[in-house]
Amino acid sequence: MDSSLYLIVALGAIVAGFVQGLSGFAFGLVAMSFWAWTVDPRLAAVLATFGALTGQVIAAVTVRRGFDRALLLPFVLGGLVGVPLGVWLLPRLDIPLFKACLGGLLVIWCPAMLMARNLPRVSAGGRGADGVAGLIGGVCGGLGGFTGAIPTLWCTLRGLEKDVQRSVIQNFNLSMLLVTFSVYLGTGLVGVPMLPLLGIVALAVLVPVLLGARLYIGISEAGFRKIVLGLLTLSGVALLASSVPILAARAG
Numbered sequence: 001m002d003s004s005l006y007l008i009v010a011l012g013a014i015v016a017g018f019v020q021g022l023s024g025f026a027f028g029l030v031a032m033s034f035w036a037w038t039v040d041p042r043l044a045a046v047l048a049t050f051g052a053l054t055g056q057v058i059a060a061v062t063v064r065r066g067f068d069r070a071l072l073l074p075f076v077l078g079g080l081v082g083v084p085l086g087v088w089l090l091p092r093l094d095i096p097l098f099k100a101c102l103g104g105l106l107v108i109w110c111p112a113m114l115m116a117r118n119l120p121r122v123s124a125g126g127r128g129a130d131g132v133a134g135l136i137g138g139v140c141g142g143l144g145g146f147t148g149a150i151p152t153l154w155c156t157l158r159g160l161e162k163d164v165q166r167s168v169i170q171n172f173n174l175s176m177l178l179v180t181f182s183v184y185l186g187t188g189l190v191g192v193p194m195l196p197l198l199g200i201v202a203l204a205v206l207v208p209v210l211l212g213a214r215l216y217i218g219i220s221e222a223g224f225r226k227i228v229l230g231l232l233t234l235s236g237v238a239l240l241a242s243s244v245p246i247l248a249a250r251a252g
Contacts, residue, residue, distance in 0.1 A: 086142020
């Protein structure tokens, strides 16, 4: 492998690890903004899932938050259905088109939420709607470790408090990423040639995740909401930047 590949993988993991430690999600989305240009999509999916899983384990130990089982369960059950579906879709789905659709949603919706002074809480749908958000998160996780974006957006719409949202997303991501990576292993997507890159990712996320988690502790409720929505918006921009040129080239 080209030495530049190792550098790009390490840089993406460092930045994504810090963001994940701070927000509790977005490792895959941030890492892909670095990796989408040079890393094979299937390899990038494995690296993003592994890096996000490693970061979540570190963050879970650093930022310990109890969780409400009744609140978390629908997300997890939905995610368990979604992960195998996402893994099945990975070699079959038009990934650039998927990224463009997800990126467009985030770029349009999140700034609107960010600019709204009094964001109304969404209470409709109950636990069933939470399960659907978990299902979509699971599918996105199977497609490349994007487990947290949609559930985080949904928790923000629900108006959950900072620590409650963190506990839901942190535990949901941890469980979904573990399942996703296990499925990757079981289906042979993780090969021996990937091991050096997996080692680089594991080392690269360690310190940034700890730094991000330390900053999270001192953030206010309003500040946390702005950070989450801002990160989701930037993630959407990154997804569009990596997918729209490919779609435009096809159309041309």
